[in-house]
Amino acid sequence: MKLLRFLLFPFAILYDVITTIRNWFFDINVLKSTSFKVPVISVGNLSVGGTGKSPQIEFLIRLLKDDYKVAVLSRGYKRKTEGFQLLNDTHSAADVGDEPLQFYTKFKNDATIAVDADRTNGIQNLLKNDADLQVVLLDDAYQHRKVTASTSILLTKYNDLYIDDFIVPTGNLREARRGAKRAKIIIVTKCPENLSEEKQQEIIKKIKPKAHQQVFFTTISYDENLKGLDTDLTIxxxxxxxxxxxxxxxxxxxxxxxxxxxxxxxxxxxxxxxxxxxxxxxxxxxxxxxxxxxxxxxxxxxxxxxxxxxxxxxxxxxxCIKSAFLNNEEIFNDFIITQIKC
Known part of the structure; x- marks a missing residue:
């Protein structure tokens, strides 16, 4: 596999050129990005594969649901339907995707959940459905630049930092590492629970965040109570x-x-x-x-x-799993609230 990835290096360079030009076109407004009056918080990553986006979206829903009208917009990966879908009790994972259905199952009384591969169209339809929405959370939308997010959160795994990776197909990055500069927040996910402050500072120095960026560290927390059966069962x-x-x-x-x-x-x-x-x-x-x-x-x-x-x-x-901050959770929460109130 390593040999194959090495042999595919020229294709990685080509892919890098294509994504760099695309991002540059957005930067200079050749390609248009739509802004919305409602705050839009994008959660995503640079790499292919799981970095803990769903637990982070759920963390944000829990943070905001009591004080704000929240909507979540996902692509609905591998769903069999097309266009905009506002989730309801009749939908299955095949209709809307597994992660959106997961959000809906847990938070249908707390947030509006929808899917649309066209995020601009999706937000427009969400606002038509409810003009009083106060915040939209975009799931897995870091590369979806047709929407201007008011805040972008970039996730990177502790044992697979984007700074150590390379663009596909030689590596696992969807775009070059320099794309991280668009994020206001970088979260190192799936950390050991006992990750020391010293090790955290080493990672921050390695990432070299820009002046406008803050770095946080989270771990995966497992619920003791299992779900899915009528009888009570624990880990x-x-x-x-x-x-x-x-x-x-x-x-x-x-x-x-x-x-x-x-x-x-x-x-x-x-x-x-x-x-x-x-x-x-x-x-x-x-x-x-x-x-x-x-x-x-x-x-x-x-x-x-x-x-x-x-x-x-x-x-x-x-x-069930949750995203849990190792430290500075209040700083993160206050920052998110500030971004919504801007």
């Missing part, structure tokens, strides 16, 4: 069960480490990110589950995967 209860773990996310390493730390043994079936579980996949999962020798067994999955599996499998539960 601790899994220690006495045979667990079939099914994941279709970009990088399940954090979850695997958590389960190992909790002394939970499991058999893991790993699928690609946003995987569309077909009938044959579901039958394989059922077969693997039935072959577990104990009667005291369960299927465990992620919250995002549950959105796609909930009507296809029985005996399946999921673990």
């Amino acid at each position: 601790s209860d899994l220690k006495n069960k045979e667990v079939l773990l099914v994941t279709g996310i970009a990088n399940p390493v954090s979850l695997l480490q958590f389960l190992s730390e909790e002394k939970i043994s499991y058999k893991h079936l790993k699928y690609p990110d946003h995987y569309d579980f077909k009938t044959s996949d579901v039958e394989k999962i059922k077969m693997e589950f039935n072959q577990l020798p104990s009667d005291n067994k369960i299927i465990l999955t992620t919250e995002k995967d549950y959105m796609r599996l909930q009507y296809k499998l029985q005996n399946v539960c999921y673990v």
